[in-house]
Amino acid sequence: MYRHQTILSVALVLLCCLKDTSSETKTGESPCENLLLGQYLCDDPEIDAETQQAKGCNPDSRTVQVTCRLAANITCTYDGRLCDSQTGFKKNVPCKWTNGHKFETALLLSIFLGMFGIDRFYLGYPAIGLVKFATLGFMFLGQLIDILLIATQVVKPSDGSEYVIDYYGAASTRVMMDNETRLRVQIDGGL
Numbered sequence: 001m002y003r004h005q006t007i008l009s010v011a012l013v014l015l016c017c018l019k020d021t022s023s024e025t026k027t028g029e030s031p032c033e034n035l036l037l038g039q040y041l042c043d044d045p046e047i048d049a050e051t052q053q054a055k056g057c058n059p060d061s062r063t064v065q066v067t068c069r070l071a072a073n074i075t076c077t078y079d080g081r082l083c084d085s086q087t088g089f090k091k092n093v094p095c096k097w098t099n100g101h102k103f104e105t106a107l108l109l110s111i112f113l114g115m116f117g118i119d120r121f122y123l124g125y126p127a128i129g130l131v132k133f134a135t136l137g138f139m140f141l142g143q144l145i146d147i148l149l150i151a152t153q154v155v156k157p158s159d160g161s162e163y164v165i166d167y168y169g170a171a172s173t174r175v176m177m178d179n180e181t182r183l184r185v186q187i188d189g190g191l
Contacts, residue, residue: 032068032076032089042068042091052166054095059161063092096162096171103153103163103170110150114143119150124158 032040045054045064054064069088070076078089101123110119117132137143149155153172156162165171 029075029077029082032070032078032083032091035070035074035076038071039074040068040070040089040091042066042093045093045095051098051100051164052169053098053162053164057095057097059097061092062094062097064095065090066093098164099157099159099161101157101161101163103150103165106150106163107147110143110147114146115140119146123155 043066045066046056047053048055057064067088068091070083070085072085075082075084076089077083081087083089106119106122109122113119115132115137117129117137120126120129120132132138132142132146135142137146146155153163163171
């Protein structure tokens, strides 16, 4: 019995000595960027009444900075200062950058004037708009396809921005698989 306790003690000492401290700062606290979900709670971004999206959204990085508060008994460092549940820290969260093109307008233009290419002119695609105008919306087949592409938000404004849609409106988001979205292993229940 004494021998097993000695081996366990040696193993614990080795684990403590070999601990990776590369992500920790001089004070021993880990950076706030390394916190796990659930260890902090971020405020919602301030919403612009005109665009119905976050105010101050960066068009290049598609992020906006918000204040996050830490859970009780959790501390971290941010910009060289110690953060706790009272002080909090800033974090960049994803946002949708808009440039004034309204979804409803684009869809209505596509339905009623799509055969003349007005929807494509509105979204900033003048070449396709001219071809649609000259061919009467590719004999109405192009108009039907554009109605579907705009309704499913596959075709967006040419400047790379998102549509202006109500904040809780019918916006679509593509979900990609990354560290935030993992597949859970399904356990067979056995019938």
